[in-house]
Amino acid sequence: MESFNFDVDFFYSTFKLVPPPSRHQTVGICEGARKGVNWKLFGQQFASWVCTMLVCAGSVAALFAAGVYTPSRIDGRQLSQMKAGVASIAGGAVKGMNSTLVAYQPAAAAGAIPSLSEKQWGEFNSSLSKIAGGIKNLANTKKPQSVAQSPKEVLGLLRQAMYLQGNNSINTLGQTTVLPGANLCNGPSLASIQANELAACPMPVW
16 A cells, blocks of 8 residues: 555656545645645545546447457458458449340441440440459458448449349349240341341350
8 A cells, every 4th residue: 555655655646637636635635734634625626536537438439349249350351351242242233235236346347236325335335344353352351451442332343243134134023925035136247237037045144
């Protein structure tokens, strides 16, 4: 106990950063007072104890918040798995659309497809390239966390891929003739399109 009192005495007398010991309060409140109590000194000592409680409470709250809100390694691993899953889904959709787009490029350039002009082909290809670049960055596990995508950006890539896929596919649910494998579509070759030869409708690749 004597060692503790010595440490408190030393820091109080040197830095005034800790509340004075009890014996200092008992003696100090009468120091410089002609009658009764030196209320100014008493107020300073009382304020030092109040500040001590506030500092302790703030420190405990900060440590508690750091323990509660700091992401754990498990959460980080699960987040990485989620990002990889989103990248895989979006990447599969983009890969399937890109392979189809490349196959129909000669016919689009020749103006044989009314719904896919050469200009539309270029715009579609540009959109796919942009999404593919974002997916490539998303799947890069070595990318620094400081430049990692936010959840909004991650889901945005998936939403863009699904948007392109949905707007360039036919909903076959409930149909009796329009379905994957039905001979209602045209193949990618320019000759078959010009001859109006029907081919099996492909199923979207994921």
